[in-house]
Amino acid sequence: MKTSRRGEIYDVMKVREDFPVLARKVNGHQLVYLDNAATSQKPRQVIAALVDYYERYNANVHRGVHTLSIEATDAYEEARAKVQKFINAPVPESVIWTRNTSESINLVAYAYARKHLKAGDEIVTTVMEHHSDLISWQQICKELGTRLRFIPRTEEGLIDLSTIDEIISARTKLVAVTHMSNVLGTIVPVREIAERAHAVGAVILVDGAQSVPHMPVDVQDLDCDFLAFSGHKMLGPTGIGVLYGKPEILEDMQPFMYGSDMILEVSYEGAKWNQLPYKFEAGTPNIADAIATGAAVDYLENLGMDAVWRHEQQLTAYALRRFAELENYRVVGPTDPSLRGGTISFTHDQVHPHDLGTALDRLGIAIRTGHHCAMPLVKSYGHAAVARASMYIYNHEGEIDHLIEGLKQAEGYFSHAGSRRS
Amino acid sequence: MQDLGDLDSLYRELILDHHRSPRNTEPLISPDVEVDAVNPFCGDEVKVQLKTSGGTLNGISVTGRGCSISQSSASMMGELVKGRSVEDAMRARRAFQALMKGEALTEDQLADLGDLEALQGVKRYPVRIKCALLAWSALEDALKRVRA
Numbered sequence: 001m002k003t004s005r006r007g008e009i010y011d012v013m014k015v016r017e018d019f020p021v022l023a024r025k026v027n028g029h030q031l032v033y034l035d036n037a038a039t040s041q042k043p044r045q046v047i048a049a050l051v052d053y054y055e056r057y058n059a060n061v062h063r064g065v066h067t068l069s070i071e072a073t074d075a076y077e078e079a080r081a082k083v084q085k086f087i088n089a090p091v092p093e094s095v096i097w098t099r100n101t102s103e104s105i106n107l108v109a110y111a112y113a114r115k116h117l118k119a120g121d122e123i124v125t126t127v128m129e130h131h132s133d134l135i136s137w138q139q140i141c142k143e144l145g146t147r148l149r150f151i152p153r154t155e156e157g158l159i160d161l162s163t164i165d166e167i168i169s170a171r172t173k174l175v176a177v178t179h180m181s182n183v184l185g186t187i188v189p190v191r192e193i194a195e196r197a198h199a200v201g202a203v204i205l206v207d208g209a210q211s212v213p214h215m216p217v218d219v220q221d222l223d224c225d226f227l228a229f230s231g232h233k234m235l236g237p238t239g240i241g242v243l244y245g246k247p248e249i250l251e252d253m254q255p256f257m258y259g260s261d262m263i264l265e266v267s268y269e270g271a272k273w274n275q276l277p278y279k280f281e282a283g284t285p286n287i288a289d290a291i292a293t294g295a296a297v298d299y300l301e302n303l304g305m306d307a308v309w310r311h312e313q314q315l316t317a318y319a320l321r322r323f324a325e326l327e328n329y330r331v332v333g334p335t336d337p338s339l340r341g342g343t344i345s346f347t348h349d350q351v352h353p354h355d356l357g358t359a360l361d362r363l364g365i366a367i368r369t370g371h372h373c374a375m376p377l378v379k380s381y382g383h384a385a386v387a388r389a390s391m392y393i394y395n396h397e398g399e400i401d402h403l404i405e406g407l408k409q410a411e412g413y414f415s416h417a418g419s420r421r422s
Numbered sequence: 423m424q425d426l427g428d429l430d431s432l433y434r435e436l437i438l439d440h441h442r443s444p445r446n447t448e449p450l451i452s453p454d455v456e457v458d459a460v461n462p463f464c465g466d467e468v469k470v471q472l473k474t475s476g477g478t479l480n481g482i483s484v485t486g487r488g489c490s491i492s493q494s495s496a497s498m499m500g501e502l503v504k505g506r507s508v509e510d511a512m513r514a515r516r517a518f519q520a521l522m523k524g525e526a527l528t529e530d531q532l533a534d535l536g537d538l539e540a541l542q543g544v545k546r547y548p549v550r551i552k553c554a555l556l557a558w559s560a561l562e563d564a565l566k567r568v569r570a
């Protein structure tokens with residue numbers, strides 16, 4: 001891996017040129033986009049893939065003998081194969097297109113949990129899940145009479161595995177954990193949890209919404225049974241997501257939705273389900289966005305996921321050092337950069353996150369504030385809301401400097417406000 | 423602070439003052455009604471307690487936590503409606519909502535709002551309007567229950 005002249009792992013300035021929106025000014029300032037955990041920006045190559053499909057070969061898939069339909073089908077399936085390689089899935093049919101992470105998790109809740117779990121069984125998750133990976137299981141528990149148990153966190157915000165053998169027991173039938181917290185940035189030791197889950201005969205779903213875009217993720221190495229993630233957080237378009245499942249488990253599941261494409265043979269009395277992955281892709285799929293997700297994967301592979309991860313680790317370490325200089329701002333979550341990703345939540349001792357967010361926006365800096373769809377976790381730190389800056393491939397130290405400078409200005413603004421005239 | 427100077431239209435001094443030292447935060451001993459409002463998008467909270475007699479709000483407590491806009495609006499609201507009639511409070515609510523929507527207010531309506539006029543700037547920040555209205559939705563609920 002080469003390092004560029006500025007000590008970077010790849011040329012970030014060159015990468016930035018691929019992202020039209022990054023040239024934008026917001027409120028008279030150069031945009032500093034630090035809301036990547038919510039959604040990433042899109043490179044020209046991804047936008048071009050969308051336009052190319054609509055301009056050149058727009059057609060439905062799997063149903064036509066004409067040229068456009070064949071080209072569209074090929075591109076759609078090629079994108080699936082790209083995703084398969086990206087996460088090292090064993091076969092393309094283990095990759096199912098969905099709308100987003102949330103739908104992928106719901107698919108498992110409906111089509112797997114409802115069939116395989118019964119009253120008295122237990123589902124295990126962590127205390128740092130996104131609502132997407134919490135509410136589905138709460139609902140399943142209400143419906144089936146199963147019990148939801150939580151792997152705790154340490155004070156600092158790491159996953160506490162000390163009681164894992166008690167929490168994941170013979171009663172556990174399903175484990176659902178995030179791979180990286182979208183609030184704390186914590187990396188969850190998924191491989192260890194998967195090992196324990198399998199030792200008791202449970203299946204494990206990994207919410208990869210925050211990991212797959214940022215680090216190499218290998219489903220065979222993690223040995224997870226399901227992996228859910230979204231295209232829009234990894235340079236792809238909105239409206240497209242992925243569920244990976246071990247083929248033998250997917251085979252054993254009932255469809256989640258019914259309609260065309262997911263059937264093999266239909267009579268007036270009944271139908272025979274299509275093979276994988278089509279059994280789970282009822283109706284005309286999101287063809288354009290799947291193809292563009294393939295382009296997003298190409299873009300990331302071109303940089304190399306090792307390089308992407310190293311870049312973010314460097315930037316995170318830098319940002320945490322800069323945060324440590326600030327007296328009244330506190331990072332919520334682990335401060336060892338090797339145990340976390342580039343999603344940094346923080347609070348100010350007096351200024352509310354919302355007011356910080358509005359002030360930073362005046363300076364062109366986009367961060368997110370609120371509970372980040374992890375209300376119980378944020379509450380457990382004694383907050384109703386926190387501010388969050390989250391990085392990606394195109395962010396650089398200069399932008400972190402802007403953020404820190406902006407935070408100092410915001411603090412000054414709100415604490416000196418008393419001396420202003422109304 | 424030159425770059426943040428244009429925030430002054432949003433964060434008027436009166437707002438920050440109410441945020442720093444909110445009024446009427448003493449809980450009522452035995453309120454007639456109590457309503458909690460939460461903004462699910464940001465987690466901001468406001469609790470309104472009322473005591474009434476003969477159609478007059480002779481006791482009010484407003485507490486909560488959240489950003490300067492939601493909490494100052496709550497504090498100013500308590501100050502405004504304390505000791506007034508239920509009708510007056512309803513009218514103030516309508517006037518404040520109109521202010522947030524950017525509607526033109528009559529002289530009377532503006533006069534009805536007192537200090538709350540300081541929140542005018544919020545209408546230029548659409549995502550913050552919900553913050554300003556949070557306490558008022560709690561008050562509206564509480565007033566409805568008083569009447570019922």
Ligand SMILES: Cc1ncc(COP(=O)(O)O)c(C=O)c1O
Pocket residue numbers: 037038100101102103130132133178180181182207209210230373
């Ligand atoms: C950890 C995690 N899980 C799930 C989701 C939900 O993703 P989506 O909204 O794309 O379904 C998110 C995104 O906010 C997330 O960060």
